Amino acid sequence: MDTQHLRLFVEVARQGGFAAVARDADIDPSNVSRSIAALEDELGVRLFQRTTRKLSLTEAGALYLTKVAPLVDELEHARDEALAISRGATGTLRMTTSFSFGLQALTPRLPEFRALHPQLKVELLMTDANLDLVNDRIDLAVRLGSQFSGDAVVSKLMTTRYMVCASPGYLKQHGSPALPQDLAQHACLLLSLPAFRDAWHFKNARGEITDVPVQGDMVISNLLAHRQCAVQGLGPALLADWIAQEALAKGELVDLFPDHQVTATSFDTGVWLLYPSRNYLPLKVRVMMDFLKTHFSR
Template structure:
């Protein structure tokens, strides 16, 4: 069997990406004639025309469109394979793009990265903190730090640790309004909605034995930031659901108290999510291994209760 013309496939992918023979030639460091010959060679082998060529315009044929994604995959995987082999022979270097939620990123990820950069001075970190939607693939993110119950997807995810989450309010609030003893009781309380949750107005609970409860909540505050809820919670204005890394100090100091501790809010956890693909550069692997070890120690909870999408970063649109 004759081997595929991998060089021609890679050239084809580059022409598609740069939308011209000359652009592909510049990107690949070869002559325009070399690009043209590779495309002609591939077309002859496949028995089909890949491009409509005019003096002003270059467009894909139907056959070309059907093969473009596969060609780009061949080029991408070949590039990744070479990069991985080269990285293995030298110290990790280059830029790693990381995304995390604002609060968790500032409190947990940034201090860890400071230590990481001391160990790996040739690796540059591009850290994006946002509580909004992050398209991991579309935005070119190498590692997303996600606190969520992950849906199925083509993205790769490494589970790091559970994250404890609490239903909390101020002692003054509970003194005035009473402590909810069952999730259904929350329907009569002032509850703050976290708007980045999949269903911010419905809180779902489970507990040992299989009992489940869903309650429609309402209250005077809605926010896309857990930190922004703290002043109103401390002031005794309502009840919220927040993770340990936001309310841990308040719980320890007695400014807030947790209720419904025998109920669980889901099976989510802290994950490190990366784009699809079996090969990753050594610099990305180094970041993932280091974050996993340090964040696991930082989260270190025996068990976690987690509302969906508490972490702020989400996969590409193929997921919710």
């Protein structure tokens, strides 16, 4: 049996159509269709129900998929391991992260990564939507937050710290709040996420937590735009350290409460690496994870 037919069958079943599989494999959709037809002829069963609008697995096709998909994955893993011995990391690493983190923290490091692994292609999907690791064929996801659900394997890349920042120009015009509670007298810059728009939580050195209601007339959805508005003097903003540190170093922003931990959700927040398989970690994923952990540990 032609293993290429099996690979295409699994991908068509996972993606629900010929066109997407053909595009990923850089072949004509008719070739995918012929491959599936050849597999059906060889097995003597129909694997897909085809209509003008929809392609779905038959009962026999669904059963066949459960048996064949792990075998195809193992063949791919064996191929990757064999190639890794002589060629290093190869293939295409499909990874995703948020637009702001990708632009601010990941893309500046890609030239060095490419120099280290010139035979590995990187497909970086920057989106604020949480893509499904399996259905969207994601090898590695970089996500921000405090907790995650699902079957993905999670590894912490770094801890994040939030701070309330404002520009020197804003503070000169409106005064600097002495206490977190003084923010009630300021029009703050708010993120469009619900938890970030109502109250910010402060923890002092003694571990005492103060909940401070916040209000403002500017609600922004993008983190980079959020920082830029703060730099331009439009108000205090709650920013993560990875997005604020450059502006702080340049003196464009001031950390208003350096002796406090601040959050809008949980004090235990970080950047996390997620990958779908608990049984096998491809070399292409491993080298990227090691590269990122080396850089962000600094």
